[in-house]
Amino acid sequence: MTEDLRQGLRGAAADFYQRGWMLGTAGNLSARSRADRFWITASGRPKDRLTLEDFVEMDLTGQVHRAPDGRRPSAEASIHQAIYRQVPDAQVIYHVHSVEANLCGHFAVDGLLRLPSLEMLKGLGVAAAEPQVDLPVFPNFVEVPQIAAAMERSFAQALPPVPGALIHLHGVTAWGRDGTAARHHLELLEYCFRYLVQAKLLAIGA
Ligand SMILES: CSC[C@@H](O)[C@@H](O)C(=O)COP(=O)(O)O
Numbered sequence: 001m002t003e004d005l006r007q008g009l010r011g012a013a014a015d016f017y018q019r020g021w022m023l024g025t026a027g028n029l030s031a032r033s034r035a036d037r038f039w040i041t042a043s044g045r046p047k048d049r050l051t052l053e054d055f056v057e058m059d060l061t062g063q064v065h066r067a068p069d070g071r072r073p074s075a076e077a078s079i080h081q082a083i084y085r086q087v088p089d090a091q092v093i094y095h096v097h098s099v100e101a102n103l104c105g106h107f108a109v110d111g112l113l114r115l116p117s118l119e120m121l122k123g124l125g126v127a128a129a130e131p132q133v134d135l136p137v138f139p140n141f142v143e144v145p146q147i148a149a150a151m152e153r154s155f156a157q158a159l160p161p162v163p164g165a166l167i168h169l170h171g172v173t174a175w176g177r178d179g180t181a182a183r184h185h186l187e188l189l190e191y192c193f194r195y196l197v198q199a200k201l202l203a204i205g206a
Pocket residue numbers: 023024025026027028041042043044045073074075076095
């Protein structure tokens with residue numbers, strides 16, 4: 001069972017690497033193994049060639065339970081902890097660094113990125129003819145636990161309108177009730193980012 005979780009994350013990482021979202025070891029992926037524990041990619045590993053030894057099991061307080069060969073958890077594990085603590089439905093979390101996600105950070109106003117008003121947002125849980133959805137954008141503090149704390153404070157007040165968030169000039173994080181849902185959410189957000197960049201190039205409103 002836990003091997004299945006890690007195999008699922010390996011497959012997702014290889015796929016996201018091919019799309020250019022996890023180059024140069026960028027990004028981190030995790031999956032809950034039980035309510036208060038999750039497997040997460042070890043820090044600094046190449047995401048196109050992860051092995052089963054490239055995952056660390058830890059809990060929601062940050063304590064490491066299994067670390068093959070002394071692997072260290074992702075440097076951004078505190079962000080995963082914060083999301084798992086605040087979003088009970090989140091079973092899988094994907095954090096990637098795409099060019100478009102980082103370009104879109106420049107379009108944010110007061111920490112919010114207005115997503116394009118597309119029917120596809122239905123796949124992110126927003127069913128409206130012309131959806132008006134703002135994605136939260138968090139500052140990229142040098143100390144990662146500060147990013148995690150900002151997210152946790154925000155999510156404790158209200159969860160984002162869609163299952164994802166941006167970190168400014170850093171990357172996007174999306175989650176779901178399983179690997180398939182998390183992947184769909186990430187793909188839909190990335191589609192929105194590409195749309196927004198194209199719309200800006202064409203100088204049209206989104
Ligand atoms: C390519 S450097 C990117 C890292 O600083 C970080 O943002 C990242 O996403 C990967 O960190 P990691 O510790 O490997 O999980």
